[in-house]
Amino acid sequence: MGKTGLLTQEELQDIIKDKKIKVMLETGTYLGDSTLEGSKMFEHVHTIEIVPELREQAIEKCKDRDNITFHLGDTVKLLPNIVDEIREPCLWFLDAHQSGPETSNNGEEWVPLLKELAAILEHMNRDVDNVFTIDDVRLFSKHWDWEGVSIKSIEECFRVHGVEIKYRRIKNDRFTVYV
Ligand SMILES: C[S@@+](CC[C@H](N)C(=O)[O-])C[C@H]1O[C@@H](n2cnc3c(N)ncnc32)[C@H](O)[C@@H]1O
Numbered sequence: 001m002g003k004t005g006l007l008t009q010e011e012l013q014d015i016i017k018d019k020k021i022k023v024m025l026e027t028g029t030y031l032g033d034s035t036l037e038g039s040k041m042f043e044h045v046h047t048i049e050i051v052p053e054l055r056e057q058a059i060e061k062c063k064d065r066d067n068i069t070f071h072l073g074d075t076v077k078l079l080p081n082i083v084d085e086i087r088e089p090c091l092w093f094l095d096a097h098q099s100g101p102e103t104s105n106n107g108e109e110w111v112p113l114l115k116e117l118a119a120i121l122e123h124m125n126r127d128v129d130n131v132f133t134i135d136d137v138r139l140f141s142k143h144w145d146w147e148g149v150s151i152k153s154i155e156e157c158f159r160v161h162g163v164e165i166k167y168r169r170i171k172n173d174r175f176t177v178y179v
Contacts, residue, residue: 007034007093012041015091015176019129022088027075027116028096030103032058038093039065046082048075048096051104074106076115083123090128092120095135098145110145114157121161132177137170151175 012024024038029049035058038045048071049055055072062068071078075096094116098105106112113134124130134154139146154175158165167178 007037009037009041011172012037012091014171015133015174016131019131019178020089021091021129021131023086024091024093025082025086025120026093026095027079027112028094028099029058029070030054030095030099032061034093034095035068035070036062036065038091039068042091043067043088044069046071046086048073048078048082050074050096050106051102054102074112076106076108076112076119079116079119080123083120087125088128090124090130092124092130092132093135094132097136111149113149114153117154117157118161121157121163126163130179132179134175134177135173137173137175 022043024042024045026035026038026045026047029035029047031054035045035047039062045068047058047068049058050073052072055070059070071082094113096112096116098110109115141147141150155165158177158179163179165177165179169176
């Protein structure tokens with residue numbers, strides 16, 4: 001996997017704008033680069049990775065930070081409980097997908113995005129600011145593993161869950177939704 005997709009603090013600031021976001025949850029830790037950047041911006045970062053060795057490498061990379069929880073497992077299974085615990089304004093950075101030989105998937109979908117989104121929308125605190133950033137717009141609907149993932153299907157997921165989108169934008173290959 002290349003270096004594309006890494007979030008910098010500058011971009012994170014541009015994403016959250018003036019919102020008082022306290023927590024970032026990342027799906028797909030990989031080597032922990034975006035995790036590390038997020039940990040310098042937010043009070044706490046949760047990140048979820050299905051490959052134990054990648055999680056270990058990420059922990060090593062972030063060893064100087066004490067505000068990160070590294071979850072091991074399938075986002076689809078873990079998210080309901082984790083989201084239940086997050087009551088603060090949150091940036092949901094959705095980036096889990098099989099993306100190279102050292103990465104993996106949950107055996108059912110290579111891109112679990114729509115299931116992740118549904119779990120978050122069902123369990124999140126709707127009384128605070130929530131920002132969703134979904135990575136890799138260039139891949140949406142372009143390959144078999146991204147089939148069904150589109151701006152339309154993502155927006156439909158918000159509609160079905162009764163969550164109103166206030167503003168949306170596409171920038172730097174990321175689709176960001178403000179609710
Ligand atoms: C594109 S990489 C993440 C990059 C990372 N967010 C960053 O910005 O540096 C995607 C990661 O998601 C992981 N992954 C794929 N499916 C997953 C799932 N169902 N649950 C947890 N992690 C998953 C892969 O093993 C891979 O490490």
